[in-house]
Amino acid sequence: MTASNFDRTRYSRFYSQMLRIRAFEQAAIKAKEEGLVLGAIHPSIGQEAAAVGVCENLKPDDILLSTHRGHGHTLSKGASPEAMMRELLGKVGGNCGGKGGSMHIADFSVGMLGANGVVGANINIAVGAAHAIKLKGEDKLVVCIFGDGAINRGPFLEGLNWAKIFNLPVLFVCEDNAYSATTHTRDTTAGEGPVARAKALGLEAQSIDGNDVVAVDIATQDYIRRVKMHGPHLLHLKTYRLGGHTSTDAAGYRPTGEADEKWNHDPLVRCRTLLTEAGVAVAELDNLEADASREMAAIYATARDAPFPPAIEAYADVQDIGDPRTEAF
Amino acid sequence: MKQMTYLEAGREGLAEMMREDPTVWALGEDLGRGGVFGQYHGLQQEFGKDRIADTPISESCILGSAVGAAMMGTRPVVEMRFADFALCAVDELVNQAAKARYMFGGQARVPMVVREPSGLWRSSAAQHSQSLEAWYAHIPGLVVVMPATPADNKSLLKQAIRCDDPVVYLEHKDLWALQGPVDDDAPDLPLGKARIARAGSQITLLSWSAMFHQAMQAAELLAAQGVSAEVIDLRSLWPWDKATVCESVGRTGHLLIVHEAVRVGGFGAEIAATVSEKLFGQLKSAPARLAAPRIPISYAPTMENEVRISAEQIAAAALKQIGKINA
């Protein structure tokens, strides 16, 4: 990538989105420390380039399925961070009205069909969403993001095989942060990993540096084009989870110095370096950072001050036939 | 009125819905060849391979993909082949289909039907014979339907497909060949409504699916002994028609629930408890249950028969309950 063909506007926007994700999660971690976030949160600090490099390439009506570690994907797909923060705090105005929390955030209005609390479960759902798109003859695609741990669950085999058999418009993205909860995924995964497994099923697949937002962007654009022509593909994005599995996990199981070394590859710093090298003014980048912090501080304050939903809402949106508002017993 | 089998009625119900609504499609193993029992015979010829889709043997993906396809505005009809195999897709049904609408705060609808051929037939043993309806009734978000007759299998399947909730639709394998009248002009039944199939005054026999037919025969046997039994086909387990059941038991004072599933933790326990709570003062006997012992289902007929309930057993239990045992 030479300075002359580097798209400064595009990557300034990408940088800004990465900053917003980082600031959102830092605000969420703070809210968790203050006892305001009630359930577990799984921050994606260090993985923002994967989220942004993929999701910024999606149109509003393209479909995204995400994971328990999905704040970045969801924000980048266009969901309102204020609604997301409210959801984390279980407040009125959350994306799911306070019924889901961090692990079940969805925003159907921007094509985000849900995070999932069950590792790997989003793969089959994504494949079915693509099946519906094919049946209806629509021109859009489904992106399904999952972790390196998910490739050891059955849906990885069933879903990829299915997508290939029915030639469905799905881009599978394995966001490999090296860990499955507290275990290095290397210790639980036989063979060469997601690319080899996908290729064994006849899918085109490649591994790339998931902390290089430009590389992720270019590979995603290429694969989106190919998915629309030739069916399912898989991208393996190699990244690193800079924090613990959850915000309260100190991650003492990692070798000493491993995380410190990985901070040198922080995708935000790398993107900033690319932008300054391409001649973007430092002050401009500082402004983006200040904007992101200000935005997330403000939504944190409104979310904090919002009320909890009324208890009676617990009975809504269960089912039409046999609705618990008529009969719950 | 035309006569058709339970199997043909289900096929006709699905075909009519597919003609009426282009978003309805079916997926499962071997559907192109008609499905294992022939319930889909000829449908791929009429509707094509996209709408009658032959899938890999991937139960978790069959059900899970249907969740995604339903959330995207189609109405998948999922064929699980045997109810027992649906257990390979419990996450997809229980954690995904049943929960998506709720946990996403009402943003999703999951209009899918999960057809699960269920129950005992001959010598199919422990993994091809189970009746697991009580499990599904336990899960908020699911509708649970068990048709007993050809007419109901057509009508209830159509209503299940129209329903915006995920419906577990348990057809009984031993009823496929059952003949019965099907009235094309009858309005489709609402889900959750029981049927008083035989009026009676001295005891209410409550059942569903194949066991309903044993209860009807038992009522004949009882009539021959001068006992008037009312027989109810519950049709749906969730929602279940408490009003019809309680009205009947309020009149007869005796309730005998008969089901093929294991008695321990079976749906009969739920009904017995509810009826006891609502009608305690009016009951002439404690609500009773006749159901399978808590053993897996065997292969050899001698042992397999230990989990079968016959009309004679039902009649005997009813006589005992109302205190008319001829010793």
Ligand SMILES: Cc1ncc(C[n+]2csc(CCOP(=O)(O)OP(=O)(O)O)c2C)c(N)n1
């Ligand atoms: C089916 C299932 N098993 C176990 C868990 C508990 N769990 C939650 S996240 C996680 C690790 C997942 O690892 P990976 O897929 O690599 O995603 P990451 O957390 O690294 O983003 C585990 C084991 C779960 N949620 N679902």
Ligand SMILES: [Mg+2]
């Ligand atoms: Mg991981």
